[in-house]
Structure formats: structure tokens, C-alpha cells
Amino acid sequence: MKFDKNILCIGAGYVGGPTMAMIAHKCPQYKVTVVDINPERISQWNSDELPIYEPGLDEIVKAARGKNLFFGTDIEEGIRDAGIIFVSVNTPTKTFGAGAGMAADLQYWEKTARQILQCSDSPKIIIEKSTLPVKTALAMERILTSTHNGIHFDVLSNPEFLAEGTAISDLESPDRVLIGSRQTERGLKARDALVEIYANWVPEERIITANIWSSELSKLVANAFLAQRISSVNSISALCEITDADITEVAGAIGMDSRIGDKFLKASVGFGGSCFKKDILNLVYLCRHYGLHEVADYWESVVRLNDYQKERFVLRILTDMFNTLAGKRISIFGFAFKADTGDTRESPAIFIAKRLVEEKAELVITDPKALKNAKIDLDGLDGNISYVEDPYDAAVGCHAIAILTEWNLYRELDFEKIYRSMVKPAFIFDGRNIVDHKKLFEIGFNVFPIGKSALTHF
DSSP, X not given: OOOSEEEEEEOOSTTHHHHHHHHHHHOTTEEEEXXXXXXXXXXHHTSSSOSSOOTTHHHHHHHHBTTTEEEESOHHHHHHHOSEEEEOOOOOBOOSSTTTTTSBOOHHXXXXXXXXXXXXXXXXXXXXXXXXXXXXXXXXXXXXXXXXXXXXXXXXXXXXXXXXXXXHHHHHSOXXXXXXXXXXXXXXXXXXXXXXXXXXXXXXXXXXXEEHHHHHHHHHHHHHHHHHHHHHHHHHHHHHHHHTOOHHHHHHHHXXXXXXXXXXXXXXXXOOSSSHHHHHHHHHHHHHHTTOHHHHHHHHHHHHHHHHHHHXXXXXXXXXXXXXXXXXXXXXXXXXXXXXXXXXXXXXXXXXXXXXXXXXXXXXXXXXXXXXXXXXXXXXXXXXXXXXXXXXXHHTTOSEEEEOSOOHHHHTSOHHHHHHHSOSSOEEEETTOOSOHHHHHHHTOEEEOSSSXXXXXX
């Protein structure tokens, strides 16, 4: 079959895989190929058990796979065949040298740029899909034009704004699609080619075009603003607990202000995931690089507040369980950083689990999708840790439950049954404010929400 366009995505992770699956699903006239250096990951994309969990992803992958959606490891052939290449490689926080702990590690991105240059024998449109520091496109342009081989490359920025757990609906009906380009004749022509792809299903008014630097910076700033809201409401949750105010009522009141809105105003044990901390620290690093130290201090405080919230949760468990956790059995309900995903990157549960083990607690971890990653995250930790899929079994013989992920499953459990199986007095620390605290108290639990007064029997 002859396709109208050959599209390649380099990187089969949380962004590349779902994004390309949606393009293939909505655009059967295009051939979409996803390649990755990890053969095991590609094998999973070609199997019945995909490497990531997202509601709705299985259906669209299986509908398009083998027809116009293909997964492979031959990156060189993919580059040669494609006219449009999305670059969706990992850009973790740098762990060495200048900017360690804050700046983005661009080694994988640069290797990919050089591989594109080496393998290309025709003009290409290169699309930044990874989250990158502002001005990265300039570096990519310099690499791609370094040999003066007569092949022209146009670099675009097309940042993703997906939320894990709702990625498929976010792709199918996005708030906006942002495309940044050089404001030259060739740059605008390349931009229009990408607009044409998204226009197959995204309304015209939701496709926003900008200059390439604004597009790159918008991704970092969007995540920074969202994370700032979480840290802001979490800071107030601490005050609510001391003053007997209710964080849900406070957040509800301010969220009705149209200037503020109600999204990202739910108090919790803290934010996690692959983007917020990484992108804020990247923004902090950029601000320091340009001498904007007060701006850097402000955004760095968002990360510090998030760390404080996690530590505060641990200390509350310790304090309210009579100042010792040694030998006490605590069940962690949820290890993913949020519901509807198996992703545990930067999950608050990692920090909390390690701190509880430091206090000599025995841990039983349960999660419907993230146990495999939890075992990896806590591998080598010296302590008594077990992993149990069934939450009822996980609670048996425990002194306390700590709810760390807002899975709907946990709202619907038979807590009377759970209470009967636990050591008394039984404690619940609700790090997501998702269960009925009054009902749990009536059952017999001592209940400790986030940002609300505790309900105790002593």
C-alpha cells in the first residue's frame, strides 16, 4: 500500500508510543513507524502486553498495528524512509558535571541528531517532541547543517502536554497543539506540514503556532505553573491541620474564583511523575545561567515545598503512631505517582517507603499496576518489604495503611473487613483525601487526612 506520508518517531516511551498510535489511528493514509534502541521495549509494543499502561491505549494500538503502525529497532532504515521525524528520546535530569541535579541531560538527544544527519539522504522535517531547554533547536540545527552535504533539515518544536492516566483522551481531544517554527519561508512551510497532520482530527482553533523558542519554553513553564499550584495548596494544607480548617473547603472556595479555577488544587502527599520536578529544575538552571537568581529561587522553592510535604507526611505517621515505627507493619496503598498509570518515576511513595524503612517499619506494598516498578525502585533497600497485589491481603496484620495513590479501587474497598484484619489501634493516613473519613472513623480507624483535622479514638 502506498501511503501519503512516512512518519518516524525515534523513542518508544510514554510520549512517543501513545502519540504515534493516535496519529496512526486518526490518519490511516500515513505510515507511522516507531523505533527504539531497546529491543525488549519494541517486543512489548508488538505483543499483547504493552510496555506502558494507559486507559484506551491497547485498543488503538491493536487496531492500527501491522496496518499503518509499525514498531521496530532499525533506526537507520527508519530515518532513510521517513520525510517527517519526531524525536522523543529520554531527556533526564543530568547527574554529573555542570548543572548536575538540575539541567537536562541531552546526550541521547544529541546522539539522535547526529544519527539523523549520518543516515539521511533526503530533506527531513525534524520535530522536537521531548521536553527540552529553550534554544535546543538551535543546537540541533547546527548539528544537522554541520557537514554542508546539501540536504536540508527543518526543525520544529511540538511539545507534548499529556497527563499520564488520561493520555489517550488528551491526544484525541487536546486543549491545544503547540507548534513552533522558524519564521522563515521554509520554516513556515514545514510548520504547515505538521499542522496538516494534526488537522485530521484536531479543530483548527486548537492548533496554535508560535516561534520555536516560545514553543520550547512553553512546555517547561506549563509544568512549572501546574507544579506550583500543587505546592501552593499543599503549603496551606499544613496550616489547615493546625488551625482545624478543612483544605477541601478552602480549595473549593478559592477554586470557584474564575481567575484561579479548580484544577490542581487538591491537597496530597506531593507531586511526582517524570516531568514536574525535572522541568522545574531545568527552568531553575536556565534562570541561574542567565543571572536571574531571584526567579530561580522562587521556582526552586516549589520543589522544596514538595519535598517538605513528603517529609511532613512521614513525620505525621511517626508522631501519631506514638513516636516509634520499629517493628510496626504499614501497608502502602498505591505506589504509582498517580492513578491510572503504572509509572513510578519521582513518585512520593518512593521517598516515603525509604523513610519508613529508616524508621524500622515493615512495609507491605500494594498497587494494581505499579508493583513491578516498585520492586525496581526499592531494590537493594535494607528492610522488610513485601509486595502484594490484593489490598485486602496487604492489610492483614498491619498497624496502619498509608494511601499514596488515588486509585478508584481504594474508594470502593470494604474497610470493615480490612479493619477486622488489622492490629488495633488501626490507623489510616490518607495522602490523597479519597476515602470517607467519617465512615472510617465510625468503623474504628484513627484517620489522618491531608489538610484536615484528624479523627481519633484517643
